[in-house]
Amino acid sequence: MEPSLSIVVPVFNEEGNIRPLFDALLPVLTATGMPWEIIFSDDGSTDGTWPALTVLNQCDGRVRALRLSRNFGHQYALFAGLSKARGDAVISMDGDLQHPPQVILELVARWRAGDQIVHTIRKDVQRGHWLKKATSRLFYRLFSYLSGVRMEAGMADFRLLDRLVLDELMGFREQGLFLRGIVNWVGYQTSKVEFVCGDRHSGTGKYTLRRMLKLAWAGITSFSVVPLRISIVIGVLTSGLAFAEMLYAIYAKLFTDTAVPGWASAVAVVSFLFGILFIMLGVLGEYIGRILLEVRGRPRFLVREEVGAYSGARSSE
16 A cells, blocks of 8 residues: 655664654554655664664565665755655654654644645753754844745754655755755745654764754855855955055055054954955855856765665655
């Protein structure tokens, strides 16, 4: 029987969470009354995640898994899993049990009521480091302002997509995937469900500060050219500052007895202007680099092997 509901779970070194997640999902998926499948997308794990997935597939054929050839990153692993989903409704979630499986029932209820995209919003309860919370809120505000695509703080990749929406997303060929932004950009009938984040069952979180900053920068530059325009404004302002300094030096030389400021002030101004210039060149280089990635046309991910493969599955590129 063809599944009506697909659950897509990207995982990386989550050996200890595979079976507990399946055990938590099983009664919830049964309660939906829909034929279902679970698709795990292994993003190049180096522990026992893949053996655990193959064992789980042998226990229940409705569990499918694909193994990427290396670690391509969370967004690409998620996209790879979505490309294999066959359900009329497709839910993506993390594999560490911080996304409560019970919320799936409400997501499905909203979908049955006619919503084509159902987002989840993580409630800001008293847990987690204050700096992470503050930077997360700042990012969502900054992203919404620069891109014109509104995203609320607490949004994650725990959501439901209707088959129509997912088919449209599969047509996006761009590199530097930022699915949270893309899903908000496409429109369609949308609703939101709040949830309280659960505790990680085992292992450690994979999103370090470096990875979060990388994802944030990729999201902003994927959706907005405002950083380039800001560079232009800064360039105009600093050029004006340099021109004013030059006029002051000429005026002091010709019309006053005041000595022209010495080399220290000149070096300070020049250093400041060069610093601004290099920042603008860095921003420009980021966008040129993105153009290069698009022109190369390389696959966004490569699938090394699958278990429970389906001949009618969609392309993995």
